[in-house]
Amino acid sequence: RIPMFRPLIQSWKRLPTPVAAHSMRSTSNGGNCSLKLANKVAVVTGSTNGIGFSIARRLAQDGAHVVISSRKQQNVDRAVATLKKEGLGVSGTVCHVGKAEDRERLVATALEHCGGVDFLVCVAGVNPLVGGTLKSSEQIWDKILGVNVKAPALLLSRLLPHMENRGQGSVVLVSSVAAYVPVPRLGVYNVSKTALLGLTKTLAVELAPKSIRVNCIVPGYINTDFSQSHKHTKPNSHSMYPPLLFPYRVGQPEDCAGLVAFLCSPEASYITGESIAVAGWSPHL
């Protein structure tokens, strides 16, 4: 009876049921139409290497057509060629997520190749400075918040009308356990990853009436070039991170990919506003 809740309740009524979401159609991959993401289109930023590449591969293996992107043309070409050789349905374009014209090109590429978009996975993230928060210049603040926080929201705002046209959609943001437990000397980066938790919750509420779900994955230390270049963050027996699983194994990009595929799938159709750790331990209650 509280008026504020009325729009949300109306949107819940319209959320797709798992049964409806399982309907089978032919796939844009020319592949198996029983795959759970058949006929779907995914845009993945920062997807030519590491976690993003693994997510792109997994979504394509599950039947989606995936639009790959990152800053460097040669990386896009290499990633697209590798996945096409595996028989997967992918296309690609250059997109530095911090540049408005690149975001426009990414949207245009997705529409041109695929006619619409069902999933947006925002993986691209940077940390140009290892050091204390208060030692960071305004330029560093602008760079990190611009790429890590503003860019996902601005890209989604351009894709939104096309996702709405499809009747439902799923957005996945990539935060970090650093959002909950600050990694020493990753000051502004830690702050940006905490902001993504808030962005997830706010967008989940705003987009529920449009049947678009917004969730966030929260990786721990994952074995990629990015983490290699921040060697001091590797958990060890002196680190502030609890040594649950990581003495036995380090996280791999594929650990993140499986979770994103689930969050995009019909099985997750009643999950929104969640932040889920992939870390071998849990950073929150």
Ligand SMILES: NC(=O)C1=CN([C@@H]2O[C@H](COP(=O)(O)OP(=O)(O)OC[C@H]3O[C@@H](n4cnc5c(N)ncnc54)[C@H](OP(=O)(O)O)[C@@H]3O)[C@@H](O)[C@H]2O)C=CC1
């Ligand atoms: N690895 C880890 O331990 C953890 C990583 N994360 C997060 O996961 C995400 C991916 O990290 P990870 O896979 O390790 O990194 P990698 O360095 O392995 O890969 C980064 C990818 O993003 C692209 N990229 C970098 N900057 C931009 C940009 N401005 N615009 C578009 N694409 C860009 C790179 O290609 P190109 O150079 O061609 O642009 C590359 O494809 C980041 O958001 C990071 O914060 C979170 C927690 C832990």
Ligand SMILES: O=C1Nc2ccccc2C1=O
């Ligand atoms: O860049 C990162 N390095 C890390 C090390 C441990 C946990 C999270 C992270 C990051 O997000």
